[in-house]
Amino acid sequence: MNRQHRTGLRRPVLCFLILYSRTDAGYTAPIPGNRNEKRGEGMKVSAVLWDVDGTLLNFHASERQAVRTCFDRFSLGPCSDEMLADYARINLRWWQLLERGERTKHEILIGRFRELFDKYGISCEDVVEFNDEYQIRLGDTIVFEPGAKETVLALRGRVPQFAVTNGTKTAQQRKLARSGLEALLDAVFISEDVGAEKPSRQFFDAVFARLGGIPRDETVIVGDSLTSDIPGGINAGIRTVWYDPKGLPLPEGMRVDAVIRSIPEVLALMD
Numbered sequence: 001m002n003r004q005h006r007t008g009l010r011r012p013v014l015c016f017l018i019l020y021s022r023t024d025a026g027y028t029a030p031i032p033g034n035r036n037e038k039r040g041e042g043m044k045v046s047a048v049l050w051d052v053d054g055t056l057l058n059f060h061a062s063e064r065q066a067v068r069t070c071f072d073r074f075s076l077g078p079c080s081d082e083m084l085a086d087y088a089r090i091n092l093r094w095w096q097l098l099e100r101g102e103r104t105k106h107e108i109l110i111g112r113f114r115e116l117f118d119k120y121g122i123s124c125e126d127v128v129e130f131n132d133e134y135q136i137r138l139g140d141t142i143v144f145e146p147g148a149k150e151t152v153l154a155l156r157g158r159v160p161q162f163a164v165t166n167g168t169k170t171a172q173q174r175k176l177a178r179s180g181l182e183a184l185l186d187a188v189f190i191s192e193d194v195g196a197e198k199p200s201r202q203f204f205d206a207v208f209a210r211l212g213g214i215p216r217d218e219t220v221i222v223g224d225s226l227t228s229d230i231p232g233g234i235n236a237g238i239r240t241v242w243y244d245p246k247g248l249p250l251p252e253g254m255r256v257d258a259v260i261r262s263i264p265e266v267l268a269l270m271d
């Protein structure tokens with residue numbers, strides 16, 4: 001099976017049966033309220049959509065290692081902790097431009113490194129090639145968020161699980177394969193294949209078109225991003241669970257169905 005096909009339901013017949021049996025049976029999951037809604041509201045969960053970077057996997061660990069490796073390979077000199085921290089901020093800002101539809105993916109992939117190199121006076125002859133290498137190296141370092149793999153394993157057979165990610169196809173396919181998540185999840189949806197990004201309604205419409213009739217109000221998205229996962233879930237009409245490991249305050253006016261500080265808390269939402 002080629003890589004294009006991996007992004008859809010990889011075991012269509014089996015998934016079809018699982019999806020419908022789970023949808024029929026369902027789970028009465030007590031979503032234990034949140035900072036906006038009453039506690040104790042029951043919820044039927046028929047599918048879980050997982051964000052990948054910063055939710056199932058620790059993105060910063062692989063990001064830091066990948067940038068350092070590329071600096072070495074392109075002989076750009078030492079890459080300091082300060083530069084890495086700067087890069088993380090620059091990168092986040094560029095991705096938010098993409099989420100708002102203000103830049104193309106190619107522009108953000110290249111623009112973030114150009115900005116970093118300009119800031120530190122680094123001469124890189126081919127930023128496109130640098131980014132290509134970076135996409136590959138992102139899959140070199142796999143670090144799960146605490147309890148994430150165990151949680152996915154615990155939910156297997158209970159409810160279908162899918163990855164929904166805005167990362168590039170090169171990086172995401174590699175890290176999902178090397179982490180074992182590709183084999184554990186029922187399907188993977190990468191924005192580059194889908195043709196739209198979270199938080200757009202178009203992205204989620206394309207996902208649900210492949211899910212064989214799972215009701216949206218019985219679907220939960222779990223993610224760390226208040227600019228892609230949560231507004232994406234709201235746009236799509238599904239339930240939202242914000243992964244907030246640092247205990248950050250929820251911005252005024254932002255609505256979520258539940259807030260968790262650790263990934264295994266997802267299991268408690270479904271007991």
Ligand SMILES: [Mg+2]
Nearest residue numbers: 051053054224
């Ligand atoms: Mg994320």
